[in-house]
Amino acid sequence: MIAKAALHTSSHACSYYAASVSRDTSYPQLKGSQTADVCIVGGGFTGVATALELSAKGYSVVVLEARKLGWGASGRNGGQLIRGIGEEPEQFHNQIGAEGVRAIQRMGFESVQLVRDRIAEHEIQCDLKMGYMDVALNQKHYRLFQEDYDQLKALEYPHPLKLVTTESIHDYVGSDRYSGGLFDGGSGHLHPLNLLLGEAAVAEKQGTRFFEYSVVTDIQKGRHPVVKTDHGSVTCDFLVLAGNAYLGDLEPEISARVLPAGSYIIATEPLSEELCRQLIPQDSAICDAAIALDYYRLSADRRLLFGGRCNYSGRDPQDITAAMRPKMLKVFPQLQNVAIDFEWGGHLGIGANRMPQIGRLSSSVYFAQAYAGHGVNATHMAGHVLAEVISGQAERFDVFAGIRHRHFPGGKHFRSELLALGMLWYRMKEFF
Numbered sequence: 001m002i003a004k005a006a007l008h009t010s011s012h013a014c015s016y017y018a019a020s021v022s023r024d025t026s027y028p029q030l031k032g033s034q035t036a037d038v039c040i041v042g043g044g045f046t047g048v049a050t051a052l053e054l055s056a057k058g059y060s061v062v063v064l065e066a067r068k069l070g071w072g073a074s075g076r077n078g079g080q081l082i083r084g085i086g087e088e089p090e091q092f093h094n095q096i097g098a099e100g101v102r103a104i105q106r107m108g109f110e111s112v113q114l115v116r117d118r119i120a121e122h123e124i125q126c127d128l129k130m131g132y133m134d135v136a137l138n139q140k141h142y143r144l145f146q147e148d149y150d151q152l153k154a155l156e157y158p159h160p161l162k163l164v165t166t167e168s169i170h171d172y173v174g175s176d177r178y179s180g181g182l183f184d185g186g187s188g189h190l191h192p193l194n195l196l197l198g199e200a201a202v203a204e205k206q207g208t209r210f211f212e213y214s215v216v217t218d219i220q221k222g223r224h225p226v227v228k229t230d231h232g233s234v235t236c237d238f239l240v241l242a243g244n245a246y247l248g249d250l251e252p253e254i255s256a257r258v259l260p261a262g263s264y265i266i267a268t269e270p271l272s273e274e275l276c277r278q279l280i281p282q283d284s285a286i287c288d289a290a291i292a293l294d295y296y297r298l299s300a301d302r303r304l305l306f307g308g309r310c311n312y313s314g315r316d317p318q319d320i321t322a323a324m325r326p327k328m329l330k331v332f333p334q335l336q337n338v339a340i341d342f343e344w345g346g347h348l349g350i351g352a353n354r355m356p357q358i359g360r361l362s363s364s365v366y367f368a369q370a371y372a373g374h375g376v377n378a379t380h381m382a383g384h385v386l387a388e389v390i391s392g393q394a395e396r397f398d399v400f401a402g403i404r405h406r407h408f409p410g411g412k413h414f415r416s417e418l419l420a421l422g423m424l425w426y427r428m429k430e431f432f
Contacts, residue, residue, distance in 0.1 A: 002321055003342045012068055013076055015344035016267040016305065017193040022125055025069050025197065030214040030232035036062040038390065039227050039234040041216050041250070042242030044074035045192075045375060046368050048200050049383025050240055052118075055206035057391055062234050063208060064227065066215040069200055072246045073375060075193040076346040078265065078295045078307045080285040081115060082132055082187045083157075084108040085378045086355035096402045103399045105155055107385075111377035112187060114384060115195075124198030127300040131284035132187035135169070135178040141289040145182040159186025173286055174278045175331045189285035189297045192376060216250055225364055238390050241367040244375075245349035253361060256407040257351055258370045262316055264345035265307035266324045267299070268338050276302050279332055294327060304328070304335070320345055348373050351405055358382050358400035366390070370405075 003014045012018040038054055040047045043065030051061045065071070089104040096104075119128055136142040149163050162183040164171070169178050204210060211232075220226040225239040241251055245260035271279075276298055280286065285297040294308040306328040309317070317323040320343040329336060351357055351370035356378050358368045366389070368382035389397035 002340050004320070004344075012071060012193075013344045013346060014342070015076055015193075015265070016299065016303065016342040017075055017079075017191060019342065020191070020194075020299075020301070021197065022194045023197055023201070025200070025210070025212065027065075027069070027210040027212040030064060030211040030229050030234070032232050034062055034209070034232065034234045036060045036209070036234055036236045038062070038238045038240060039064065039225070039236035040240045040242055041227065042244065042246070043069040043200075043210065043212070044072050044242065044244065045196055045379035046242035046244065046382050047240070048074075048196055048203060049380045050242065050368075050386045051208045051383075052199050052203040052206070053383055053387035054390060055203050055208045057387065059390070061203070061208045062236070063203075063210045064214045064216055064229065064234065065210070065212050066246070068212050069210065070193050070196040073244065073346050073348045074196050074379070076265070076344055077192050077263075077348070077373075077376065078285075078305065079189050079192045079297065079376070080132065080187075080287065080295060080374075081112055081128075081190055081376050082285070082287075082374055083112050083184060083377070084374065085111060085381060086353075087372070089355070091353070092355065092403050095404060096399055100399045100402060103396060107381050107396065108377075109155075109157065109186070111381035114380050115377055118199065118380075119190075119195070122198065122202050124195060124202075126195040126198060127191040128188060129190070129283055130188035131183070131185060131282050132189070133164070133172050133181050133183045133282075133284045133286050135173060135181040135286055135288050137177070137288055137290060138179060142180040144289065145180065149182055157186065159184065161185070170281075172282055172284060173280055174334070177331050178288070183282075183284070187285070190376070191300070195376075219250065219365075221362055221365055223364060237364065239365045240386055240390075241361075241365070242369075244369040244371070245347040247369070251361070251367070254357070254367050254369065257357060257405045258349040259351075259408055260347035261350050261373075262309075262345055263307060263348055263373065264309050264317065264320045264324055265305055265343070266321055266328065266340050267342040268304045268306075268335065269341050271298075271302045271304065271338065273302065275334070278334065279304060294331060296328075296331070303341070304332070304338075306331075316345060348375070352408060353403075353405065355403055355405075356382060356400070357403075357405050358385055358397065360389075360401065
């Protein structure tokens with residue numbers, strides 16, 4: 001029997017992560033009036049990371065989560081911890097200058113180390129394993145990897161890098177589908193829900209107050225924002241909106257800049273050690289270079305977690321396993337007779353320019369969103385940057401705030417369909 005996720009329930013999706021979680025949370029629902037230096041809306045990586053940083057600095061923090069901590073993309077993602085923030089920061093040279101571009105590139109490296117250091121410092125058990133590989137479906141992809149390799153070397157990337165040829169690809173992935181790859185020893189993979197809940201435990205010890213099942217219904221901006229739920233309110237000096245793809249209509253100005261896109265994962269039954277060595281000999285996380293990419297890795301208990309099928313239409317597949325299993329078998333036909341134990345999906349937030357959006361709506365209201373599917377590290381850097389600016393250090397915040405972000409065309413009801421058509425065009429072009 002496959003454990004199937006109910007994508008829109010109030011409890012955690014019935015994922016492999018929820019089934020193997022290290023601890024459950026039972027934070028209270030907000031009732032009555034609270035005050036805090038900072039109120040954060042959203043209990044995913046952005047919200048929890050920001051709370052952890054600010055509470056460590058001595059701020060009183062309240063986090064409001066509509067369902068359970070990690071309910072959204074933070075607790076459902078592929079668990080890949082990959083260097084970099086956004087796509088092609090060089091495209092923003094005219095907006096933030098050469099030094100701004102270099103700052104984002106440096107933060108892309110620092111963000112992974114930030115997560116690694118936090119796991120080590122607080123002894124968070126989340127199955128961290130270093131090693132990541134981009135794989136090429138054609139020679140065009142491989143040429144792009146060569147350019148990435150040269151750029152990373154020029155930026156003095158401090159971790160092992162290796163261009164892998166077609167002849168050596170089986171040393172890293174047991175598939176005939178690829179024509180090469182780029183191995184990165186400084187990126188890796190982990191159990192994202194256990195990471196988030198481990199960080200929440202640290203933040204709670206530092207004084208952060210978490211409230212679950214506390215849907216925000218209204219925000220009153222001003223010098224001291226007031227955040228209202230059905231049963232309570234929080235008055236604060238600073239407000240951080242960290243709902244990302246799940247923010248809904250709470251703040252239309254920023255919701256219009258991010259599109260919820262579906263992504264889906266299946267998890268096999270536990271595999272033998274021998275089969276695992278055949279599939280992914282280095283136990284790396286792997287992504288291909290297609291527009292609608294496949295991403296996969298092995299879990300700590302030897303399951304293959306295989307994800308992809310990025311869906312911009314807003315319509316989830318009726319049967320995730322039926323949609324994802326054929327894609328898995330194209331990569332690993334040797335798994336034909338292997339059972340699928342879990343299937344789940346969720347929404348990630350995508351911006352028009354594929355760069356995370358970190359900014360402010362007023363002197364007391366901040367936001368961060370739109371990580372485009374690479375959020376494990378980028379959310380943590382967002383939390384770091386938001387904690388910096390709230391505590392009076394605006395240098396790195398100003399870099400992100402200097403990037404312009406367009407609203408998606410078509411309004412609330414048609415923007416998904418328009419983007420789906422646009423992405424279909426790019427998918428048709430990518431092999432030509």
